[in-house]
Amino acid sequence: MNRIPGRMPTTPPTLADVAERAGVSRQTVSNAVNNPDLLRADTLMRVQEAISELGYLPNRAARNLRTRSSHLIGLRIQPVQEGTANATMDRFVHSLVETSREAGYHVLLFSGDVGDPLAGYDDLLRSTAVDAFVVTDTYLGNPQATWLDSRRAPFVAFGRPWDNPGATHAWVDVDGAAGCQLATDHLLDKGHERIAWIGWRKDSFIGEDRRSGWHRAMHARGLPTTGLASRVEDTVASGRSAAGVLLDEARPTAFVCASDTLAMGVLHTLHERGLRAGDDVAVVGFDDSQVAQVVRPGLSSVRQPLEEVAVEVVSALEGLLGHPRVAHRGVLLTPTLEVRDSSGPDRR
Amino acid sequence: MNRIPGRMPTTPPTLADVAERAGVSRQTVSNAVNNPDLLRADTLMRVQEAISELGYLPNRAARNLRTRSSHLIGLRIQPVQEGTANATMDRFVHSLVETSREAGYHVLLFSGDVGDPLAGYDDLLRSTAVDAFVVTDTYLGNPQATWLDSRRAPFVAFGRPWDNPGATHAWVDVDGAAGCQLATDHLLDKGHERIAWIGWRKDSFIGEDRRSGWHRAMHARGLPTTGLASRVEDTVASGRSAAGVLLDEARPTAFVCASDTLAMGVLHTLHERGLRAGDDVAVVGFDDSQVAQVVRPGLSSVRQPLEEVAVEVVSALEGLLGHPRVAHRGVLLTPTLEVRDSSGPDRR
DNA sequence: GTACGTCGTTGGATCGATCCATCCCGGCGC
DNA sequence: GCGCCGGGATGGATCGATCCAACGACGTAC
Numbered sequence: 001m002n003r004i005p006g007r008m009p010t011t012p013p014t015l016a017d018v019a020e021r022a023g024v025s026r027q028t029v030s031n032a033v034n035n036p037d038l039l040r041a042d043t044l045m046r047v048q049e050a051i052s053e054l055g056y057l058p059n060r061a062a063r064n065l066r067t068r069s070s071h072l073i074g075l076r077i078q079p080v081q082e083g084t085a086n087a088t089m090d091r092f093v094h095s096l097v098e099t100s101r102e103a104g105y106h107v108l109l110f111s112g113d114v115g116d117p118l119a120g121y122d123d124l125l126r127s128t129a130v131d132a133f134v135v136t137d138t139y140l141g142n143p144q145a146t147w148l149d150s151r152r153a154p155f156v157a158f159g160r161p162w163d164n165p166g167a168t169h170a171w172v173d174v175d176g177a178a179g180c181q182l183a184t185d186h187l188l189d190k191g192h193e194r195i196a197w198i199g200w201r202k203d204s205f206i207g208e209d210r211r212s213g214w215h216r217a218m219h220a221r222g223l224p225t226t227g228l229a230s231r232v233e234d235t236v237a238s239g240r241s242a243a244g245v246l247l248d249e250a251r252p253t254a255f256v257c258a259s260d261t262l263a264m265g266v267l268h269t270l271h272e273r274g275l276r277a278g279d280d281v282a283v284v285g286f287d288d289s290q291v292a293q294v295v296r297p298g299l300s301s302v303r304q305p306l307e308e309v310a311v312e313v314v315s316a317l318e319g320l321l322g323h324p325r326v327a328h329r330g331v332l333l334t335p336t337l338e339v340r341d342s343s344g345p346d347r348r
Numbered sequence: 349m350n351r352i353p354g355r356m357p358t359t360p361p362t363l364a365d366v367a368e369r370a371g372v373s374r375q376t377v378s379n380a381v382n383n384p385d386l387l388r389a390d391t392l393m394r395v396q397e398a399i400s401e402l403g404y405l406p407n408r409a410a411r412n413l414r415t416r417s418s419h420l421i422g423l424r425i426q427p428v429q430e431g432t433a434n435a436t437m438d439r440f441v442h443s444l445v446e447t448s449r450e451a452g453y454h455v456l457l458f459s460g461d462v463g464d465p466l467a468g469y470d471d472l473l474r475s476t477a478v479d480a481f482v483v484t485d486t487y488l489g490n491p492q493a494t495w496l497d498s499r500r501a502p503f504v505a506f507g508r509p510w511d512n513p514g515a516t517h518a519w520v521d522v523d524g525a526a527g528c529q530l531a532t533d534h535l536l537d538k539g540h541e542r543i544a545w546i547g548w549r550k551d552s553f554i555g556e557d558r559r560s561g562w563h564r565a566m567h568a569r570g571l572p573t574t575g576l577a578s579r580v581e582d583t584v585a586s587g588r589s590a591a592g593v594l595l596d597e598a599r600p601t602a603f604v605c606a607s608d609t610l611a612m613g614v615l616h617t618l619h620e621r622g623l624r625a626g627d628d629v630a631v632v633g634f635d636d637s638q639v640a641q642v643v644r645p646g647l648s649s650v651r652q653p654l655e656e657v658a659v660e661v662v663s664a665l666e667g668l669l670g671h672p673r674v675a676h677r678g679v680l681l682t683p684t685l686e687v688r689d690s691s692g693p694d695r696r
Numbered sequence: 697g698t699a700c701g702t703c704g705t706t707g708g709a710t711c712g713a714t715c716c717a718t719c720c721c722g723g724c725g726c
Numbered sequence: 727g728c729g730c731c732g733g734g735a736t737g738g739a740t741c742g743a744t745c746c747a748a749c750g751a752c753g754t755a756c
Contacts, residue, residue, distance in 0.1 A: 410712035
């Protein structure tokens with residue numbers, strides 16, 4: 001390689017520099033990095049010394065160009081919802097970054113237009129900027145999933161293909177029904193019998209799934225659910241008024257909610273009526289948000305195992321991108337229950 | 349370009365394909381994309397048609413290799429702090445992604461080792477994976493900043509170089525002192541005179557800065573501050589006990605806190621003592637977290653203009669990476685106050 | 697001693713966009 | 727008519743790592 005000896009210290013060393021220093025060819029250095037077992041021990045040693053002496057690291061752009069892969073994973077993020085307690089994304093993003101790193105991938109964030117969620121995906125895909133996507137906003141009835149599928153773009157969804165059970169793409173999800181069943185059973189075990197549900201509107205697949213967990217738990221003990229359920233928007237105000245109506249008309253002793261946001265609404269209503277959350281009426285939320293953790297009384301909440309979700313997502317990605325491809329269908333993980341004071345004492 | 353006519357539809361078109369179709373050379377296509385004003389109108393039109401017909405988008409890896417820039421910005425994220433109300437990062441990340449997109453950049457997330465925060469930076473830098481960094485965790489007394497500076501790595505800090513006022517790198521920060529002064533003045537205007545401060549330990553530059561805003565506001569009205577300040581760890585429990593001690597020993601009628609987490613601790617203490625937050629004792633927090641927004645009573649809080657911070661950060665980055673380089677020193681933005689019920693009524 | 701297979705190594709070609717020096721062509725001045 | 731000028735277009739070289747076919751050295755077998 002004809003490189004000026006006294007080159008700028010800002011120019012990183014290349015594979016050719018290492019080869020020259022170690023007295024071998026470029027390919028041998030490449031093998032030392034990517035397939036060390038192809039080299040003889042002493043040669044490998046010599047090359048590795050040269051690498052560390054020069055502080056060599058492969059140039060990403062060159063590698064990407066040749067191998068047609070960037071080792072980047074695209075993740076679309078949407079704005080934080082102010083005024084709610086929803087903060088799943090934050091925890092998930094961190095777990096995903098951490099897990100991806102271990103698998104040799106980095107996470108590339110992008111934000112799509114609000115109107116056209118596909119725009120961001122399309123650009124990144126066509127410019128071969130990312131190897132795959134992680135799709136999180138499947139609650140809409142994921143147009144992304146089918147679109148990406150049609151483009152043969154590798155992706156893993158965090159969230160089931162609710163509206164298309166026949167979908168063949170890889171997905172990972174948390175069993176919301178199991179979580180709500182866990183929460184309801186927890187309250188039943190404490191002696192509650194009239195447990196109300198506050199969830200989302202009927203067009204939300206996730207909401208209906210979570211609701212079914214409550215419903216199942218109640219029926220398993222032969223308890224009625226009529227008049228005990230309410231479906232509203234995911235805001236504190238909606239939760240608050242729904243709780244008021246339910247308390248007046250159905251006299252529940254406990255609430256299970258589809259979100260911490262709704263549960264906060266319930267806590268508001270209880271306080272307004274002079275009822276003590278926990279002692280008088282038990283409340284359980286969903287997502288184990290920071291709000292649930294620092295509010296008084298502490299809000300019991302169903303916690304999604306987002307670290308595990310990230311591990312499964314990355315494992316699915318490795319299957320999609322690896323050689324040979326390993327098919328990876330759906331994975332359903334079970335959440336846990338974080339018990340705090342809003343669960344109240346044993347009532348028996 | 350000798351490309352097989354009936355090639356796989358999965359292979360994206362290249363610049364050479366476009367050139368062939370438009371009947372021009374590769375360079376002309378490149379100019380059409382990057383310097384359209386160099387072409388004659390009719391040629392440009394022809395090329396653009398070919399581009400849209402083929403759905404051409406430049407290959408990122410190839411461009412990166414040639415231009416030695418990836419148009420990626422590295423951002424290190426740390427785990428969410430569970431059990432606190434701190435969620436600044438989430439909002440900032442989204443704003444940064446959005447603003448970067450408008451400037452033609454994407455955000456690459458990475459997580460460093462806990463022990464060695466520089467490891468992640470080093471790898472990305474040496475492998476030329478990112479063009480620049482956004483450094484956020486400067487509260488430690490930013491070893492990153494000086495390290496990156498010594499490596500001549502382009503970066504912008506969100507946070508002042510507290511321990512090194514002579515630093516020459518670009519930074520953007522929010523004036524915490526002004527924020528706390530705003531909060532304190534707000535309470536003073538309501539008629540409070542004994543306003544307590546709960547902040548962080550003395551070794552926190554940010555904490556001392558915020559404290560100075562409270563101190564300044566009090567002294568501006570000739571009010572004493574002796575015995576009214578407390579410095580503790582940033583946890584709900586610490587805030588709670590600090591509030592207890594202050595109520596016993598200094599009888600304040602209002603609290604200004606360095607964080608929403610501490611403010612939540614104050615709310616806890618007030619409730620335990622049968623005092624009504626807002627009506628009996630006013631409380632103001634810092635960060636306008638989701639917790640402040642959904643808790644009861646609503647927690648007044650200082651809100652950092654993170655959207656503006658992102659804009660300034662990206663603008664600084666463009667200065668660093670652009671031609672010619674535009675020096676961009678420090679920018680200090682002023683936060684706003686979100687007034688909620690915990691501010692209480694007018695007391696005059 | 698020659699032929700052969702293996703392991704390790706080599707130089708050249710390649711990925712796709714951009715940089716560079718050159719070339720073409722129409723217009724202008726003398 | 728000839729030479730000059732400049733906007734516009736051209737082909738070759740380049741960025742750095744990897745793929746590929748071929749090559750050298752060594753040991754074994756005949």
